[in-house]
Amino acid sequence: MRRIAAFAVLALAPLWLVGVFGRGLWTPDEPREADITWRMGQQSDRTLPQLAGTPFLEKPPLTYWMSAGAQGLFGDSAPAARAPNLVYAAITAIAIGALAQALGADVLAAIIAALIAGSAITAWRVSIWLAPDACLLAGSALALLGAWRGYQAPAGARKALGYLLMHAGAAIGFMAKSGPGWLVPALALLTLIVWERRWSELRRWELYAGLVLQALVIGPWLLAVARSAHGADALRTLFWHNLVGRFTHIASPAGLDYTTGHHNAPGKYLLELPLYLLPWTLVVAAALWRAWTRVRDPGVSGSAWRFAVAASLPFLVLLSLAATARDVYVAPALLGFALLTALWVHEVQQQPGRIDQLATSLTATLVVVLAWIIAGALALLGAAGSISPAICIVGALLSVAAAHSMRRRAVEAQREGDLQGSLSWTYTGFACALCVGCIVAFPVIDRWQNLSGLARRIHADCAQRSLALLDPDETTIAMLDRGVGASFTVVRSGGLSPAATVSTWLHAHARDGRVLVLLPGHASGNLTRLLGRYRTLAPEPDGVAGSIESSGAAAIVRRYELPQGRRYALLGPPTQ
Numbered sequence: 021m022r023r024i025a026a027f028a029v030l031a032l033a034p035l036w037l038v039g040v041f042g043r044g045l046w047t048p049d050e051p052r053e054a055d056i057t058w059r060m061g062q063q064s065d066r067t068l069p070q071l072a073g074t075p076f077l078e079k080p081p082l083t084y085w086m087s088a089g090a091q092g093l094f095g096d097s098a099p100a101a102r103a104p105n106l107v108y109a110a111i112t113a114i115a116i117g118a119l120a121q122a123l124g125a126d127v128l129a130a131i132i133a134a135l136i137a138g139s140a141i142t143a144w145r146v147s148i149w150l151a152p153d154a155c156l157l158a159g160s161a162l163a164l165l166g167a168w169r170g171y172q173a174p175a176g177a178r179k180a181l182g183y184l185l186m187h188a189g190a191a192i193g194f195m196a197k198s199g200p201g202w203l204v205p206a207l208a209l210l211t212l213i214v215w216e217r218r219w220s221e222l223r224r225w226e227l228y229a230g231l232v233l234q235a236l237v238i239g240p241w242l243l244a245v246a247r248s249a250h251g252a253d254a255l256r257t258l259f260w261h262n263l264v265g266r267f268t269h270i271a272s273p274a275g276l277d278y279t280t281g282h283h284n285a286p287g288k289y290l291l292e293l294p295l296y297l298l299p300w301t302l303v304v305a306a307a308l309w310r311a312w313t314r315v316r317d318p319g320v321s322g323s324a325w326r327f328a329v330a331a332s333l334p335f336l337v338l339l340s341l342a343a344t345a346r347d348v349y350v351a352p353a354l355l356g357f358a359l360l361t362a363l364w365v366h367e368v369q370q371q372p373g374r375i376d377q378l379a380t381s382l383t384a385t386l387v388v389v390l391a392w393i394i395a396g397a398l399a400l401l402g403a404a405g406s407i408s409p410a411i412c413i414v415g416a417l418l419s420v421a422a423a424h425s426m427r428r429r430a431v432e433a434q435r436e437g438d439l440q441g442s443l444s445w446t447y448t449g450f451a452c453a454l455c456v457g458c459i460v461a462f463p464v465i466d467r468w469q470n471l472s473g474l475a476r477r478i479h480a481d482c483a484q485r486s487l488a489l490l491d492p493d494e495t496t497i498a499m500l501d502r503g504v505g506a507s508f509t510v511v512r513s514g515g516l517s518p519a520a521t522v523s524t525w526l527h528a529h530a531r532d533g534r535v536l537v538l539l540p541g542h543a544s545g546n547l548t549r550l551l552g553r554y555r556t557l558a559p560e561p562d563g564v565a566g567s568i569e570s571s572g573a574a575a576i577v578r579r580y581e582l583p584q585g586r587r588y589a590l591l592g593p594p595t596q
Contacts (some may be wrong), residue, residue: 023127024117028134029080030109031447034455035139036109039148041099043462046469047495047586050098053087053150055498057101060088061384064411067244070496072501074512077257080241081210082195083152102150107159109147113138115161115189116355120362122168123324126441129369133362135353135447136304137161142296145353152196153348159193160352162186163205170226171209171327172320180226187230198258204352205337211330216323284345289336296350297357299387299450301413303443304357305353306379307364316365325363332356369440380439384430384446389421404546406464415460422452468545468585471499477580478536481590485532488525490518490564496538496588511535518564523573526593535591537565545583565589 045051052071059070060081069076069084085106094100117134125133137143140489146153166185173179186205213221220354222228245254295300314325336353368376397414402412426449433441478487478500487508489496500506513521526533541560542548548557568574574591581587 021118021121024121024130025114026114027131028117028138029450031131031135032109032113032138035144035451036054036106036147038455038458038462038487040102040105040145042458043098044466044469045098045150045471046465047471050150051471051502052494052498053084054098054101055502057084057087057091057150058096058502059525061091061096065248067248072497075254075354077254079152079197080195082192083155083518086155087150098150102148105147105154108154109138109575111158112147112154112161112355115158116358117166119161119165119168120457122165122172123152123328123359123363124321125362125366126369128444129362132356132365132443133449135444136300136361137358139447139450140296140300140354140358141298142347143354146348149348153347153351155196155296156201157355159189159191159196159201160204160243161189161287161355161563163187163189163193163201164208164355167205167209168327171212171221172323175224175226179224180229181438183226184230184233187233188237191234194234194238200349200352203338204264204331204355207334208331208356209362211334212323212327214329215326239553247296263391267546284340284342287340288345289340289350292347292422293336293350296347296354299383299446300357300392302379302383302386303361303364306368307357307360308377308421310364310367311360314367316533325360328359328363330356334428339565365440365443369438372391372437372439376439377434380434380446381431384427384442384449387450388420388423388427388447390450391419391453394419394453398457398460400547400550401461401464404550406467406546407460409476411460418456419453422456423449425449426452468582471586472502474505474580474582474586474588475499475502475504478588479504481578482506482534485534486529487522488529488533488535489577490522490535490591492536493538495586519568519571519573522568522591526574526591530593533593534577537563537568537589537591539563539565539579539587539589541587542584543581543587545585547584560587562589565591 030045040104045054048503056069056071056076060066063070066081066085066088069079069081076243078083082223083104084396086107087101088104091100094103113134113150116137117130120130121127138147143157146157148154163186163327166182166187166189168182170179170182170184170186173182186209190202192206193204195201213219240257245251245258297304305563311325311329315322315326315329329363334352335356336350339349339353342349364376372380398407398416398419401407402409426445430442430445430449433439433445487506488511489500489508489513491513492510497510500508509525511525516524522535525535540563541562543560551557562569562576568591569576572594575594577592578590579588
């Protein structure tokens with residue numbers, strides 16, 4: 021177990037460190053999460069997270085407590101806020117490695133499971149993003165490990181301890197992101213029980229004893245929420261509008277209708293799954309192909325395959341039926357696919373079939389293709405003048421050279437009959453190419469995402485004026501609240517037209533009124549100017565701000581833009 025933990029964490033550390041510490045706050049979500057974290061560090065009552073001083077009732081507070089504590093130690097910065105992600109990511113990798121070994125995989129196969137769980141592109145993005153999903157992933161991994169240990173253990177203390185770990189992981193997942201913390205282990209365990217018709221497991225006292233732990237962890241927070249101002253409304257929003265309302269259409273106020281933001285479509289997750297799993301799509305496909313027959317085997321060996329399937333597909337199907345959809349939602353299901361791959365590579369190590377050989381070799385080739393895509397992206401940034409040409413050339417060459425070099429080693433290992441070694445070299449090539457690309461490209465993206473600098477400019481222009489935000493999104497509210505502490509009023513058009521809303525507000529603040537409006541699209545920059553040489557690009561419209569100015573209700577007095585990023589217009593009284 022120690023070998024699995026040490027090798028997995030050391031191998032994944034470069035990806036985590038670059039993603040956590042090597043960049044600023046990016047949309048979507050991170051500016052909002054950073055403001056909530058900053059507020060949490062200032063609140064006297066930390067029961068509920070707050071966005072710009074207003075209760076934020078979408079998530080429980082665990083991740084905000086952790087990030088606020090990290091900022092208290094290391095200062096108010098994006099890397100400090102994301103520092104707890106290193107803990108979440110390490111827990112996820114170690115738990116999945118331990119679970120793969122408990123399912124019957126050898127040490128190297130278990131390490132490969134941990135690597136896939138940490139480096140599949142969507143899982144990696146979740147692990148480095150300032151959001152509750154990284155903590156949810158860690159809780160889900162622990163809960164799955166506990167569910168299997170409890171299920172396989174004989175009645176008594178070992179079974180109780182296994183299920184206790186399941187409940188601990190579920191409690192962590194719940195306090196990070198509410199209901200999904202329960203769904204992942206519950207779906208996996210119930211699917212396995214039904215599949216194997218082991219109904220007696222549902223009558224085991226060991227299965228339910230750990231609920232006491234969940235009550236001790238979650239209960240005090242729920243009680244504190246209930247006792248807070250408008251506690252009943254807060255609980256209704258947390259568990260009805262925000263949880264149930266994401267899975268199905270329910271009657272909700274406009275501000276709590278979450279189905280309008282991220283629409284789902286039938287089969288969306290299944291169609292996009294190959295992208296979520298990159299670069300491991302083909303080996304996961306090979307593992308699923310083998311699972312088709314292995315899940316029918318009797319005994320513990322077949323049960324391990326059935327559990328890995330139960331840990332992935334049921335949650336994925338449930339997400340496909342939900343009303344809302346985002347790529348990060350699928351991350352817990354990727355844990356089960358990593359387990360399937362561990363079982364697959366453990367079996368095929370000795371006698372690989374044609375499909376197994378093909379999936380392994382094509383995965384190494386796929387990493388080379390991805391490295392060339394990274395190199396092409398760096399070359400494009402260099403041609404646009406966003407990066408020094410020398411840095412671009414060096415970064416592109418290093419990415420491609422690393423991928424090709426590791427592919428040669430992977431091919432050699434495969435020829436020698438070592439598929440596990442081949443996949444290890446393939447991971448090394450992918451990690452090197454991705455890290456080099458990120459180190460070169462992240463400073464450019466930081467300039468595109470420099471919302472704090474934009475907020476300071478807006479605050480400086482409106483420091484002595486009354487500022488209103490017209491129908492702002494959460495990112496706009498967060499960027500003006502965090503750090504600069506700008507004073508503003510949020511105005512919603514509601515049943516009125518935007519022009520009438522702005523006109524009414526400006527009349528009430530005739531001397532010093534200003535209204536900030538988010539403009540559609542993205543501002544131009546070096547990249548768009550480069551592309552404009554080969555294709556005529558229409559200028560981005562002014563949207564609502566333009567229509568308000570055309571109506572005579574207000575005039576655009578200033579514009580704010582980030583290169584390749586957000587655009588805003590500052591409205592003032594109409595010119596006479």
